[in-house]
Amino acid sequence: MGKLARPATIADVAALAGVSVGTASKALNGRGSLREETRTRVREAARQLNFEANAGARSLHSGRTYTVGMITTDTIGRFSIPVLMGAEDALGAGEMSIFLCDGRGDPIREQYYVRTLLSRRVDGIIVTGRRTEARPPIGVSLPVPVVYAFISSSDPDDCSVVPDEVGGARKAIEHLLAIGRTRIAHVTGPERHNSARVRASAALERLAEAGVEPAAPPLFGGWSEVWGRQAVGILLAGQTPFDAVFCGSDQIARGVGDALRAAGRRVPEDVALVGFDNWDVMIDGAQPPLTSIDLNLEGLGRSAAEKLLAAINGSPEPGRHAHPCHLVVRESTTVPLTPITAPSPLG
């Protein structure tokens, strides 16, 4: 079989079509002035040889590679994937490809990747990660534009696109207030995490604006279900009653929900529950399904890619851009209006 045969070059095509390489190039790219008959002859030869122009050679001439690099600071995962997909969407439409590099939290590795990407002459770089913290820039005066997505650069002159966590937390509180809850607790991740602090203070602020006292000071812990369960123990042990819990993540919310149920409190009748991240796995497994804040990561990735393209084309948009979050309401904060006719055995 002809497997692993050297790919055809434009010289092969030209030879088969009986023209010069220059003419073949013009024919395939619709340039120059050629007879239609010649064009089709060349095209046919190209088709026959399965010719694909060597992108490397081409970019040598054009100076563009139609390629961007994407570096994840830490591990690629739940948050970076949607960002990647959104970016791919925005870039794919313009026929660009993505080099994916996983920095794994190692700055050395990261610098190595930056060099590699630069040697491959990418047109731009997107930096992302799994936390929303600000991070040091990946380099100074790099020869290509850089956009930070989800995470942000500590240099305010860099272009960063981040989720509007403040707005998200405020929406959560507003929703709970709107359904009449006034004794609201907040359980979230470790205080050293930017996201935990930002979401907590935004929630408190929104409560204060409404003139409502929080049911308890924010409970900082981990991002896990286990912590959610433990936090319920703390809340129940305290003397102040509560009719709603806003959680810093869906995992926490799920733990909270499970523990509440185990303690005989009904969700949402006794306690309304709001999560954060809108992570389908947690949302769907929870009983009942969780109301949550969607970070709109795919939109964020798309937006980041668009800003990168703009910068590549000479119109950078430096600064920190907040991308809106939105509330997704489910049964953990609303009793369904039409009660289920035939309740499933245990679902």
Place this chain on the structure above:
Amino acid sequence: MGKLARPATIADVAALAGVSVGTASKALNGRGSLREETRTRVREAARQLNFEANAGARSLHSGRTYTVGMITTDTIGRFSIPVLMGAEDALGAGEMSIFLCDGRGDPIREQYYVRTLLSRRVDGIIVTGRRTEARPPIGVSLPVPVVYAFISSSDPDDCSVVPDEVGGARKAIEHLLAIGRTRIAHVTGPERHNSARVRASAALERLAEAGVEPAAPPLFGGWSEVWGRQAVGILLAGQTPFDAVFCGSDQIARGVGDALRAAGRRVPEDVALVGFDNWDVMIDGAQPPLTSIDLNLEGLGRSAAEKLLAAINGSPEPGRHAHPCHLVVRESTTVPLTPITAPSPLG
């Protein structure tokens, strides 16, 4: 600021060092015979200009791009990420980069990506997906080697690396038998899924080899927690008792565990529970943590990348290669020997 300045070429370096480009190239690559003083002078010039050799131009000459493409058939996600990471690991050591393309289940899109990758002259292609089914090859007599990872190609002459699901299911059953369980049920995903069928029949076969009757015929449903909960309803409604459930996924296992607990059965004392996939999110959230089968996806990805490298270097290993799974034992099948001294409130 010098931002967005044209990257330095080797000509710039040569000029600064006062040598010809050929000499500069030799100096930087350790070729030819040059005075040590000259080499260091060139290296210094390169450092000063932040020179990175243009990979495109270089590969034009060498015929190699040190790049591989990775195409995911359907969406990139929980299963393809570890495979990707493993592949990156194996390739990164050899200084290769990965082009990531998400086929999104659309064959047209996929073909488009194949063409793009070929035009970029990748040295090879890895194809992956989120299901273990066999799929049609991405192309016939492509000019570069292709390895299928996790999913497999329907052409047995292609190189595929797949998890040994049969072995995994057998290990699960063996473990349950080893801890003395004899009334074992199996709850798994939809029967139309290859994984569900394969795991179920392997489990049955292993039971038969041990001369043990299954507690019930395999229950096929969905991959979700909801289904796990429903399945417990079915099992409890049936008359045959059971002392263990082997589940086709950790999500199902988690649902099963929750429902068992809700029905007053203790895990693992009354019913031992084994999941599949060893997915940390489910494992850790479950009460108690789940014993599960690890697909070793990262190892699989590494192995796939190694086979791809071998093929690139002229030693292809065609055929279907099974990658071993392993059992990870946790509290859902074992009562801890040293009981917890101070039990957490609800954890």
Place this chain on the structure above:
DNA sequence: AGCTTTTCGGCAATCGTTTTCCTGATTGCT
């Protein structure tokens, strides 16, 4: 028929790097 104007395509330079030759200059040897 002889002239100008198009039309069509070939030639060659270019992009950045590597590598093969090849030429001077130095050294070693008798």
Place this chain on the structure above:
DNA sequence: AGCAATCAGGAAAACGATTGCCGAAAAGCT
């Protein structure tokens, strides 16, 4: 001193594709 052998580095030809320029043929005009 004269010759060969070695060394250091330059010149130029690749690699594959694009594109500006230019020449030959064909067509249009009087």
